[in-house]
Amino acid sequence: MKGIKRYCIIVLIMTFGVICNGFSAQAIDKEFGSIAFQHLSYLSQNIGERVAGTKGEERARDYLFQAFEDLGYDTEIQAFSYTNRGTTVDSANVIAIKRGSLKEEIIIGAHYDSVRGVEGVEDNGSGVGVMLETAERIKDLKIPYTIRFIAFGAEESGLRGSNAYVAKMNASDIANTKAMINLDSLIVGDNMYVYGGLGKKGFVRELALDIGKEIGIGLQTNPGLNPDYPKGTTGDWSDHAPFHQKGIPFGYLESTNWEIGDMDGYTQTEKHGGIWHDPSKDNMRFILSEFPERMERLNSYSHILTKLVLQLAAAEPSSIEHINRLVEYARDEGGITNDGAARALSTHLTAVKHYEDKGSIDKAAKHMKGFVQLLEHQKNDGQISDKAYHILKVDSMALEKKWNK
Ligand SMILES: [Zn+2]
Known part of the structure; x- marks a missing residue:
């Protein structure tokens, strides 16, 4: 043995x-x-x-x-x-x-x-x-x-x-x-x-x-x-x-x-x-x-x-509401330090939601792309952390992908 x-x-x-x-x-x-x-x-x-x-x-x-x-x-x-x-x-x-x-x-x-x-x-x-x-x-x-x-x-x-x-x-x-x-x-x-x-x-x-x-x-x-x-x-x-x-x-x-x-x-x-x-x-x-x-x-x-x-x-790839919650979460956890940046993100999401509710999915997808660009811009400006950027981007891209199908 x-x-x-x-x-x-x-x-x-x-x-x-x-x-x-x-x-x-x-x-x-x-x-x-x-x-x-x-x-x-x-x-x-x-x-x-x-x-x-x-x-x-x-x-x-x-x-x-x-x-x-x-x-x-x-x-x-x-x-x-x-x-x-x-x-x-x-x-x-x-x-x-x-x-x-x-x-x-x-x-x-x-x-x-x-x-x-x-x-x-x-x-x-x-x-x-x-x-x-x-x-x-x-x-x-x-x-x-x-x-x-x-x-x-x-x-x-x-x-x-x-x-x-x-x-x-x-x-x-x-x-x-x-x-x-x-x-x-x-x-x-x-x-x-x-x-x-x-x-x-x-x-x-x-x-x-x-x-x-x-x-x-x-x-x-x-x-x-x-x-x-x-x-x-x-x-x-x-x-x-x-x-x-x-x-x-x-x-x-x-x-x-x-x-x-x-x-x-x-x-x-x-x-x-x-x-x-x-x-x-x-x-x-x-x-x-x-x-x-x-x-x-x-x-x-x-x-x-x-x-x-x-x-x-x-990141659950499902809804604007969810991404909005993630923005709030990132702000509460210090991933978004600038209130203006958080507001800009929310405003943008409201616009996307508007197109989604109207059934204009193409437009919603296009504006979701714009949201990702906004995130990139804010990250490069140091307004949001790399981690917040990553979390929001994964979810946003998943939603855009879903709409583009
Ligand atoms: Zn087993």
Whole structure:
């Protein structure tokens, strides 16, 4: 056993070298992926199997509660029970909140339980690790929206944790939740995917794909080869499903391969088929020996998720009202120091709104372009901060793009 342990440590160090090249950190001075890997290692090696209702799941829950608390999040445990073959099973979600000044919120979720017999490296230590890394990266940033991280219990027993959470949401909770991002099984699949809803509700997926392109990561979406799962979407088999059923737009990150097997996303790799739920494969030793370079995915997904959350939480591409709120927010937070500048922006938005209300969408789009030019001008004059400029520009351009479609 000692030999195996030493082997693991050497491989871990070697793999860590792979993870540690790449992107420069934004919010904190650590390489993307490194924090996710630490948490993943603890969950899979120090705790191991985390079956719902067992000591393993409870230990993982305590660990996650402490990890979020240590980061300074307002953290709570949401207990729930369900019946499985006549026996009551107790589990719980761990919820960590960073409150913003606006009522809108973004939820990021990953289940921390596992099936029996696995270390749960892939399913789903990987998702929990990336979630915690993102929590660490954004914890000190001023973000308009509320950010809520949820580590779900008992996903493998039928999405129990996410169902329990959604069952407690009231109508305004649902209306204020602008997006839910689910992370489940991120390392070993042949390709990196993001899925979302159909039509306008697919905006989280589209944004993630844009970010992937921008930072040079080969993120793609389900090509839709299987008619049961149209292009861009996925099945209702993970914690995004209860949110999706309530009409909340979702994004879902996963590594698998939609072009092999039954083309249902279930066969993750050409080399070894599905890794998840297989005790001989979903463990550190197997993954590091068969797919060592794919640990790098922790880096890629942490980078994408951090950017995705920041963009979603500051900029919802939907309305003039929203951009107006962002102007107010920027002024309150000191991003716009000059009252005249704030007034000029509001006046311009009122004009755009006027055209929108009249149904002159072409004119509205043209004036929205003018708004972006005004922002640029104000930034160059030092009237608004770079950050305020960026937040307002992302949202404004998204709105203009929507109108130009
Ligand atoms: Zn899973």
